[in-house]
Amino acid sequence: MTTTQKIKLKIGDYEICPVPTGIFGLDGGAMFGTVPRVLWEKTNPPDERNRIAMEARGLLLKSPGNNILIDCGNGGDFIAKYGEKLGAKFNEMYNINDEGPTLKKSLAAHGLSFEDIHHVVLTHLHFDHAGGGTCERNGKIVPTFPRAKYYVQKKNLETASQPNLREKASYFPANYQPLLDAKVLTLLDGPSENFLPGISAQISNGHTEAHQMIRISDGKQTLVYCGDVVPTSSHVRLAWVMGYDLHPMNLIEEKIKYLGPAADQAWYLFFEHDPFCDAAQVVRQGSDFAVQQRFWL
Numbered sequence: 055m056t057t058t059q060k061i062k063l064k065i066g067d068y069e070i071c072p073v074p075t076g077i078f079g080l081d082g083g084a085m086f087g088t089v090p091r092v093l094w095e096k097t098n099p100p101d102e103r104n105r106i107a108m109e110a111r112g113l114l115l116k117s118p119g120n121n122i123l124i125d126c127g128n129g130g131d132f133i134a135k136y137g138e139k140l141g142a143k144f145n146e147m148y149n150i151n152d153e154g155p156t157l158k159k160s161l162a163a164h165g166l167s168f169e170d171i172h173h174v175v176l177t178h179l180h181f182d183h184a185g186g187g188t189c190e191r192n193g194k195i196v197p198t199f200p201r202a203k204y205y206v207q208k209k210n211l212e213t214a215s216q217p218n219l220r221e222k223a224s225y226f227p228a229n230y231q232p233l234l235d236a237k238v239l240t241l242l243d244g245p246s247e248n249f250l251p252g253i254s255a256q257i258s259n260g261h262t263e264a265h266q267m268i269r270i271s272d273g274k275q276t277l278v279y280c281g282d283v284v285p286t287s288s289h290v291r292l293a294w295v296m297g298y299d300l301h302p303m304n305l306i307e308e309k310i311k312y313l314g315p316a317a318d319q320a321w322y323l324f325f326e327h328d329p330f331c332d333a334a335q336v337v338r339q340g341s342d343f344a345v346q347q348r349f350w351l
C-alpha cells in the first residue's frame with residue numbers, strides 16, 4: 055500500500071477541513087457484509103466484542119462569511135456528563151465517548167464554534183451522521199448550531215419517521231424532530247445542483263432511502279463526500295458493501311455510476327468512516343475500482 059499523502063485542498067472559496075468527531079465501534083461483520091473476516095481483519099482488526107474502529111468524520115467547508123458543515127457524527131460532546139440524549143447504554147454499546155476529537159474540539163481547531171456554522175448538510179438521518187446535529191440544553195433537545203439552516207432529503211426524513219425493521223435501531227426522532235420544531239430544516243427533493251454555491255447533492259437509495267452524496271466543485275477540482283455509499287477506502291471495491299445496506303445490488307450499481315467519473319476525472323473521494331485516511335483518488339481496475347492514493351487533508 056502506498057503511503058498516505060498530506061495535502062491541503064481549496065475548492066473555489068472553500069477551504070476543505072476534515073472534522074473528526076470521534077472514533078466509535080461498529081460490528082466488523084456488519085461493516086463488510088459478505089466479505090469474510092479473514093480478509094477484512096487484516097486492515098480493520100476487531101476488538102473483543104468484534105467491533106472495529108470507525109471514524110465519524112464530518113467535513114467543514116470554510117469560507118469568509120459562509121461556513122458549511124456536512125454531517126455531525128454521533129454527538130460525543132453530549133454524552134452523560136453534558137446531558138444525555140439517547141442514554142448511557144447507547145453510548146456504551148457503540149463506544150461513543152469524548153476522549154479524543156469531538157465535533158466541538160475539531161471545529162475549535164479551525165477557529166470556529168457552534169455559533170459560526172451557517173449551513174448543516176446531512177447525508178441522511180442515521181444516528182452516526184445526524185447525532186451531533188441536536189443536543190440537550192436546559193432539559194430540552196435543540197439544534198446544536200443555533201444559527202444554522204439544516205438540509206436533508208425529504209424522502210429520507212419520511213423513511214426516518216417510519217423506519218423499516220432493519221433500520222429501526224438507526225433512526226431516532228431526537229435527531230430530527232427538534233430541527234422540525236425549530237423550523238430550521240430544509241427538505242431537498244431529489245438531485246439538487248448548486249443548492250448552496252458550488253455544492254450539489256446526488257442521490258443513492260442502496261444504503262437507505264434517499265441518501266445524498268455531496269459534491270463540491272469549482273470546475274477544476276471536485277471532491278465528493280461519500281457518506282455511507284463508500285464509507286471507507288476499503289469500500290471502493292465494488293463487492294465490499296455493508297451488511298447495513300438496504301439494497302446491496304442497487305448500491306453496487308450506484309457505486310459503478312459514481313466511481314466511474316471519480317476515476318476518470320481524478321475526483322477526491324472523502325470518507326466519513328475511514329479511521330486511516332480522510333480521502334483518496336481511485337482508478338479503474340478491470341471492471342472494478344481500486345484506491346490509487348490515500349490522503350490526509
Ligand SMILES: [Zn+2]
Binds near residue numbers: 178180261262282
Ligand atoms: Zn447510514
